[in-house]
Amino acid sequence: MEVVVTGLGIVSAIGSNKEETSESLLACRSGIGMLHHLQTTHTHIPCAEVKMSDEEMKRGLGIGSEEIITRTSLLGITAVDEAIRHARLVPDRRLRIGFISGTTVGGMEKSELYYTDFVSNDSHSEYIDAHDCGACSEKIADYFGFFDYISTISTACSSAANAIILGTTLIRRGILDIVIAGGSECLTKFHLNGFNTLMILDSEPCKPFDDLRAGINLGEGAGYLVLESATTAEARKITPLCRVAGYGNACDAYHQTASSPEGRGAILAIRQALEMAGLRTDEIDYINAHGTGTGNNDLSEAQALVTVFGESLPPFSSTKPFTGHTTSAAGSIEAIISILAMKQGFIPPNLNFSVPMKELPVIPTSELIDGLTLNNVLSNSFGFGGNNSTVIFSTK
């Protein structure tokens, strides 16, 4: 059964919807800057924060200011709302509609704020049960109220990609008719400090695949795709944007926080996706790389790309210099950027690239290329623990 994409919703530091996101990409306007909302002592570390405050998002969504809701859920609702409108999805009792969300920090941004109270008094206890990942997904689902299936995936920075894979599989097997799949993650002191202790945060805008790359800029946001069977889309008279042509999921099984030098897991995930899509390497028109900007990831990923694609390596770029590394949401945010690029015929540039890596001089697309026809795009998402996933979207 063919699975198609009929709606997209995205919020990140480069925009609160698809239009703003496309505009920023085409204008080469990065969202990386100084923090305004997250209260941390690490004020000098550049991040890609969503401009809206919790209060602004609540107002925009008609949610009362007293409502117990985490930033992860607010970002999620904002993006799901856009995706649902885009797909002109209305509740229908005859359809089984699922919601699958990827997140890792979940409600940590409130827990780290109130933890001392959690332990000693009841002044913020209402946030205790909003902390876990599943609670954050349910808060998103309940805003809309029509989901009869729900699931939450946490594979660190590939969570949202695995949500798309599960959604596609559930539709392929005829278990669900429509799935809204993606991920949501807000910035927290917890993971900002975590990545900082690993000494993999760049103090300047990140430079993926550059020889002088010095690490990640963390970002936040949410991205959700409306997936459905081609039959359902046809019955609903919705023209699909593209289809999910293939996917792969493999484990690098090398180290908890480092990728294998040869990119073993990445090679497997990419090859599985190509095989499932029935595509040759020279048929992929654009690769949105995971490209975090760390020494280890970029070299390992580049090695995997060279191994799989060889001479037919298509244009590729990491869009993390735009959005920052949105961790659990990266898989869907970057899938949506890939689809926008495919639909509008451009390749978003890998900003801040100038010097090729000494060990493996592959050159990402560093300037915007417009006016292209892209038929097949591939998006990579890799997580801590070697959770590597690849998804391919095709127009035909």
Added chain:
Amino acid sequence: MPVYITGTGNISVQPTATTEGFPEFMTHQTRYARCIEPSWAEFIAPMEARRMSSIIKRAIASTQMALTQSGIKIPDAIITGTGLGCIEDTEKFLTSMIAENERFLKPTYFIHSTHNTISSQIAIRLSCNGYNNTFVHRGISFELALHDAMLMFMEGKIGSAIVGGHDEMTPAYFSLLDRVGYWKKEAANTMSLSHSTTPGSVAGEGSISFMLSDKKTASSMAEIKAVDTFYNGSGTVNLTRRIETFLSENGLRPSDIDLLMMGLNGDVNDNNIYFSVADTLFGNKLTGWYKHMSLEYFSSPAFGMWVSALSLQKKQLPDDFILRGTSKGDLKNILLYNHFRNRNHSLILLTSC
């Protein structure tokens, strides 16, 4: 395609880790109990074990037990269900970050704080490059992991999988959940949880792994026919109709079920949902329960599947787990039904093999 349970490993608040088959089960008079752990030396080198949190040691050991029993060395997939993930290391990083105002932090606890550390650490130990996933959805985390494995079998992508339900209940997290009404206010006798008149449950933890395979072998205990979950966030789902539909999709009627295995957890509101479903659909069928033995935590339904698989192998449900009726020694079809606050519901259909 048939999928068989061909090996299990169970570390729980019962002496399940140290016994072959069913151990002597214990009743508790408590609000909270922790796992009875095996000697780690059998599974993990002492130097390594010292650096690992409880949940990682337990997951590695229960996985190894399941692998050994099945005779499979490297599975095609590793899939974990965990409500809270590596909460012990998360708390360590969080509390030192708060206490030291974001200074002097070491990366170790952060590295091992993510939920997917469990599946990853198992993969690294086994050098398993196969499919790897982690489900983190409250009271149906384990069932979602199991369902994912079934989907991968159906898609023809795997022939074997390790599926685990892992949660650790730290004293700190027990206290936090206590503030928001998860637990009984006073120590309860676990045998009395089925007819409790108060809200809240008794806290437990566990690490239970299953080796699944599409090949029937001498160690195969039961066949997994189907798994399903559904969401009732709106509170409008007709539960009995939904369960009947699930059964009919698998060619069965309620009368074909020999044992209804339910997730009664001692919370009067949760228990009532189970009794209502049992009374409406299954009348005076043999009914079982297990959370009085596993105690309650997000992935506790894994314990229910463990009891059920072993019971199918012996064709008999031990008396300790009988809620109503008598087990006649001819068990064939078991329906496991679990719900979390009437919001998340799960169904697992097992049959003898």
